Amino acid sequence: MNLFLESFFNFQIMSEASPLLIRGLGTTAMLCAVVIPLGLIGGLTVALMALSSNTWLRWSIIALIDLFRAVPPLVLLIFIYSGLPFAGIELSPFTAVCVGFFLNNSAYYAEIYRAGIESVGVGQMEAARSTGLKNIQAMVYVILPQATRNVLPDLLSNTIEVVKLTSIASVVALQELLYSADMARSVTYNSSPIVMAAGIYLLILWPVVRMLSKLEHKVGH
């Protein structure tokens, strides 16, 4: 038992590592503040393009969505970070993560928006158009508000996944929360800093996961 506490809940090591972890948390927060809005905007744009009446555009967008859903985010990130420099495109870890997340998240958010838009009845569009609204106005004022409400649990669920996914930025040496914790671990030969990082993720995400569960059950009934 003592060995367990010593290895995973060593408070002395935790307190020594905490300034490092708090700085890491700051980077994680900044990363989220950039990639979540980027993904939401990218996803909405892609979803609208995927609904286009132009068959060519529609199918190439759907192919792109599936392509970026098929490649694991870490593979995409490593390709951008260590593959592109060979082609003369060198990006900082932060930029590489932002680009990779933008491509990956846009595909996922786009699928959610698309499902949402399709869940709104055709009659809504026709009614809106018949009141004299233009196509774009009908989309913005009538369809999208209803679509967003219908897929709110999915949007929230995907956003939780994005926040969790920022941890893979540690692989390309971006000093976010998990990178900082792992650095502290390798210096102290003790896993307590990672337990601490886990605690921080839990503190932030557990309430959101609970909220999501409530929301899902409410919509489901």
Added chain:
Amino acid sequence: MNSSQTVSRWDLFVETFFSQRLIDEYSGAIAEGVLITCEIALLVVVTGIALGLLLAMLRSYRFLPFNVLVLCLVDILRSLPPLVLILLAYFGLPAIGFSMSGFVVLWLVLSLILAAFAEEIFWAGILSIRRGQWEAARSTGLGHTQTIVYVIIPQAVRMTVAPLTNRTIAITKNTALGTVIGVGEILNQASTAQSFSGNATPLMMGAIAYIILFIPVVAVGRWIETRFAWRRI
């Protein structure tokens, strides 16, 4: 002049990302990675879904302490990034005498995470079955366990197919995280080959391997989503 310049740029691009020599040299390693990725993915899908279904069924007995325990465990597994759990299991557990290979760690961690998500999805499915079904089944003389196995689960599973497929695909792609703890899956083989050869071709091969492996899966997921769309009762 101009055209010869574009040709040489094209050659440079091909040499950087599609070098024939390196493709020949490393296709064996990538193939080995594909095999390991498939092995872990299949293991994770089987154990994760089976465990999730088992937990959801046990939860229907509504034994409070057990349910609170399951709920906490599921919430924790849904809140933590997989990479955190992988690092914790791989580097932390040996300190208290549990040494596992990277392969086993990856399999266990991803299975537990899939089980947590699957439990929630199955539980939502079980809850969506109307009370009348329970009452009717029980009144024919079936016990609780028989009711779950023969009446509730077959109906609930149908509704869980679409969300479960998407979640399973997402978690299976996390096998790439194994590269961090030295599991020789596709990404690991590709990055090792890349650092040996100083060329981006192996990474491109790895990415293409993933695309070939997962595009059909994503397409099937898309088909299932329309075929088994969640019908609200």
